[in-house]
Amino acid sequence: MLTGLAKWWLERKAVSFTSSWVEAIFAGAKANSGVQVSTNSALQQTAMLRAIMVKADISQIPLVLRRRQGKGAVDAADHYLYDMMLHQPNGWMDGVEWVRTTIMHFAATGQAISYRNIDRRGRIRELIPIRPECAAIDVNTMMEMEYTLQLENAHQVKCGRDQVFHFRGPSWDGFRGLDPVALGREALGLAQATEKSQAQLHQNGVRANGLFKLAGKPPQEEKDRVREMIAATYTGANAGRPILASDALSFEPLTMKGSEAETIQTRGFQIEEIARLQGVFTIMLGHAGDQSPTFASAEAFFGAHVRYTYQPLIRAFLAALNTQLLTREERAEGLHFEMDTSELLRGSLRDRAEYYKAAIGNASQPGWLTPNEIRIDDEWNEDPSPRMNQVQFPMTMRDAGEPPPPTTPPSPHAGA
Known part of the structure; x- marks a missing residue:
């Protein structure tokens, strides 16, 4: 059943989108854990949101x-x-912002779409991201x-493949990317259910970590009075205060149940x-599990x-980007987009100094970079x-085919 938000969206937009499709975004489907899982609810899971932001x-x-040159x-x-x-x-x-929004849509729904605003010369003036629900x-x-x-x-546009930029993830039919929320519904549903149960446990501001006992068989009025006193003294902002007990009232702590652990x-x-x-390492989500990473292992994790x-x-x-924004002729000319990840893998200054020392060469090993190439790599003029x-x-090396250097004949008086 559609939620009120989904019904409002359909009525306001007045588009031809099917109710089942809108429901997948706003209401979702029920998981075996009994909760509704949708793209909207998945984004409220901090682990899911962080995984999406990590990709973005x-x-x-x-x-x-x-442009390729040599x-x-x-x-x-x-x-x-x-x-x-x-x-x-x-x-x-x-x-x-455009790249971040595009990758967020892609990671959350399996695809990202931007409308291509084209001028009279056929050039792209703008790329306008479209929300997945739109x-x-x-x-x-x-x-x-x-x-x-x-x-x-609020304008509706019907267009073909040449009027959009469509970045889709792994696809089963070749046209639409697989929706990670739909495929991971059970995992997300269980995460929502456990979070909800923990929230309900702390809803009243106090955890049931002990049992108050009244001596004898007090009347109901006395029980109600003590209950109100405990609620006013040890719950809400007063949770965790020291408990005072008398001969008539005692407190017995309770251990954590196995189900809670x-x-x-x-x-x-x-x-x-x-x-x-989402295909990311747990350490990138701030969760190391049972293993606390060292500096060496954390660096290896980040490289992976x-x-x-x-x-x-x-x-x-x-x-x-190359196939949708560039023409075949432009690609033939060597035009292409690049995102250089080498900056992410740069080591410490000491590691880079050792690499540059080997790259520039020494008395026993030839180099493969010029000093100016090293300066450019470090953004120096x-x-x-x-x-x-x-x-x-x-000094002992020479190019292939180059004649050996002339040798000086020995002196006739040598050894005399």
Whole structure:
């Protein structure tokens, strides 16, 4: 059954979206734990929200349009998409905000859609993110994708594949990304149920950690008086105050029940389930489990996080950008988008100094970087000296095919 919010949304928007589709966003479906799980309720789970934000943190890496030049590449600053995607994809968002919003939609619902505002020359003027609940995807009889978009100004737009940027996740039908909330409904539902049970346990501001006993068989009036005294003295803001007992009133502490301890453990397990659902390491969600990471293991975890979470996501994102925002001719010219993750893997100053020392070469080992390339890598200006653009080689080495240096004949008087 649709919630009041979903009914209001349907009536206000007056669009052709099916009620079952809107229900998946707002009301969701009931899990075996007995709670309704929807995209909206999933975002209220701190572990799920944090996992989504962790993925969206790729927005800290600049999205740059580059042009291949020889074996390397240079910034394509002369192309109109360079400034637009790096700084301002639309009139109210900067590049970081657009990437972050796009990845949040993608991680939460399995796909992200932006409307392409195109000018008379056929160029993209703006990329306008569409909320997942405001986009419907269909496939017509010609196997062409059709989109029905509800813009923030209440205008409805029906458009084709060439009028949107559609970044979808793993797909079963090849058109729509799989919805992680629908697939992980049971894990999210159990997380919601355990959180709700814990909240109800503390709802009155006091935990049932002890038993008050009255001596003898007091009348009901005395029981009511003592109950009101306890409620006024030891609950709410007074919870945790020292308990005073007399001969007529005693207090017996209660130990934690096994079921309560199991509930706390279950909450930890559900964080791991949500991390597994989103494909991130639990340490990135602030949950180390039974193992407290050391500096060395934390660094290894973060390196694995970049390689196994960020890089596959960035590769898929760049593939979508290259194929949807660039024409075939532009790609043939070597234009492509880049997000350099090497900055995330940079070590300490000491580690970088050791790497640069080996890269520049020494008396027994040839180098592979020039001093100016190292300066550029550290965002320093180039040194104009010609020697700063030369790779260093040991004095004993020479290029293949180069004749050996002339030798000085021995003196006829040598050894005399």
